[in-house]
Amino acid sequence: MAQSPDDMTKSMIANMPAKTGKPLADWVAIVRESGLEKHGDMVKLLKSDHGMTHGFANLVAHEVRGGVATRPAAEDDLVGAQYAGDKAALKPIYDVLVRAVKGFGDDVELAPKKAYVSLRRAKQFGLIQPSTKTRVDVGINLKGTGPAGRLEASGSFNAMVSHRVRLTSAAEVDGELIGWLKAAYDAAG
Numbered sequence: 001m002a003q004s005p006d007d008m009t010k011s012m013i014a015n016m017p018a019k020t021g022k023p024l025a026d027w028v029a030i031v032r033e034s035g036l037e038k039h040g041d042m043v044k045l046l047k048s049d050h051g052m053t054h055g056f057a058n059l060v061a062h063e064v065r066g067g068v069a070t071r072p073a074a075e076d077d078l079v080g081a082q083y084a085g086d087k088a089a090l091k092p093i094y095d096v097l098v099r100a101v102k103g104f105g106d107d108v109e110l111a112p113k114k115a116y117v118s119l120r121r122a123k124q125f126g127l128i129q130p131s132t133k134t135r136v137d138v139g140i141n142l143k144g145t146g147p148a149g150r151l152e153a154s155g156s157f158n159a160m161v162s163h164r165v166r167l168t169s170a171a172e173v174d175g176e177l178i179g180w181l182k183a184a185y186d187a188a189g
Contacts, residue, residue, distance in 0.1 A: 012059055020056055027052075027060040039065055054120060055109045078112035086133035093136045096173045097128050097181075104185045116158075119181070124160055125188035126181055131157075131166075138165045138177065141184045151180060 017023045022030075027046070036042050039061045046057035083091040094117075101119055102108055111118040116129035116139075127139040139154060139161030147153045147163065154164045165177055 009059065012056065016056060016059075020050075020052055024060065024063060027056075028063050031060060031064045053107070054122060055107065058109070058111075078114065079117060082112075082115065082117075082130050087130045090130045090133075090136050092170045093167050093173065094128055094130070096170045097136075097138065100173065100178050101126075101181060101185070104182055107189070108185070118160075119185075121185055121188040123188050125184040127158065127161060129158070134168055136167045138167060138181070139163070140165065140180050141188065142180060143187075145183075 013024050016027070020027065030050075031042050031045065034042075034045055036045060042061035042064060043054065043057040046052040046060055047054060052060070079094070083094060098110065098117075101110075105121075107121050109120040111120055116127045118124050119126040119128065125141050129137045129139065131137045137157060139158050140151075140163045141161050142151075142163050145151075145163070150165050152164050152166075154161050157164045163180070165180070167173065167177075
């Protein structure tokens with residue numbers, strides 16, 4: 001059974017001393033002493049100066065900026081807004097994709113943005129975007145792989161990914177698509 005966002009956050013906080021060498025409170029103090037105020041600057045500091053993975057750095061930055069307890073609700077709100085109204089029928093496609101991607105490993109991070117959800121490991125390996133009221137686009141980073149069939153070059157879709165797959169139903173989330181996403185996940189580690 002998949003962990004809830006709250007359970008994942010609690011697990012990360014519990015594992016932080018073993019994985020990073022310090023508990024959350026110590027990392028929060030380090031960031032506050034730096035005087036940085038922007039989330040991205042905090043994440044960059046922790047990753048570049050302290051060798052922290054993106055997931056832990058993001059967690060610390062959220063704690064500094066108001067506490068991790070506010071994070072899951074904000075993420076839920078962003079995803080909820082993406083699949084509201086005319087796009088509500090597309091949510092099952094998103095749900096199937098997320099279940100599959102979370103199966104790749106404990107280091108998968110879902111980072112909701114206003115228009116899409118970024119799929120990250122050490123770096124972004126894909127994204128899920130409800131592009132129209134009838135279609136979800138899956139962006140995949142597969143540099144060095146040529147487009148073939150439904151695996152299209154991303155073109156002007158999104159510069160953060162190299163390829164795109166267009167989906168109109170959850171049934172189109174098949175082994176081929178999951179294989180492309182898994183290859184991108186493996187390359188992002």
